[in-house]
Amino acid sequence: MQNDDSSAPQYRKLACRVVDITCGQGVTIVEPANLYGCTLEDGVFVGPFVEVQRNAVIGARTRIQSHSFICEKVTIGTDCFIGHGVMFINDLFKDGHPTYDVDAMLKTCIGNHVSIGSNATILPVTICDHTVIGAGAVVTKAIATPGIYAGNPARLIRPL
Ligand SMILES: CC(C)(COP(=O)(O)OP(=O)(O)OC[C@H]1O[C@@H](n2cnc3c(N)ncnc32)[C@H](O)[C@@H]1OP(=O)(O)O)[C@@H](O)C(=O)NCCC(=O)NCCS
Secondary structure, eight states: OOOOOTTSOOOOOOOOOEESOEEOTTOEEOSSOEEESOEEOTTOEEOTTOEEOTTOEEOTTOEEOTTOEEOTTEEEOSSOEEOTTOEEOSOOOTTSSOOOOGGGSOOEEEOSSOEEOTTOEEOSOEEOSSOEEOTTOEEOSOBOSOEEEETTTTEEEEEO
């Protein structure tokens, strides 16, 4: 669209959108939300102000609470709870800057029945089934034993 007012700010405006998603039965998405190219299995709930990027997969009955960010290459299992403001990461800036090369981005795999507390940050790791991540935790290493983990870096508080 041509903008004839030269004093107007010049920027590209992209609306929040829900596009190209693969959706199971009984999915709820509370807008505004920004979801594109991802898969939401049956019964998934997505709260407002959530972004889910392409190729992310959210397992059946998993709930994503508001303000969370699920990036490309994240897979979340079934019956999980992703709290408010949970951030996933697929780029560690290993070369001293962000990468825009999808092949260089790293995978995260969350098992089934995993609950992640508010404001946690999940680096590209694997988290096993039946794990709880505390509010505000920063998970930097794979978790292979079910339990409650919290802190920065996240450590086992107690087994489940
Ligand atoms: C991590 C969590 C599950 C621990 O619960 P718990 O097993 O009952 O643990 P406790 O409250 O007995 O605390 C045990 C220790 O861990 C510490 N701790 C508890 N939660 C913590 C957290 N999120 N981050 C860092 N340390 C934490 C406590 O201070 C305590 O330390 P201390 O032994 O030095 O006194 C819980 O505190 C939590 O963060 N839940 C997330 C809830 C959430 O985000 N819900 C979202 C929906 S509202």
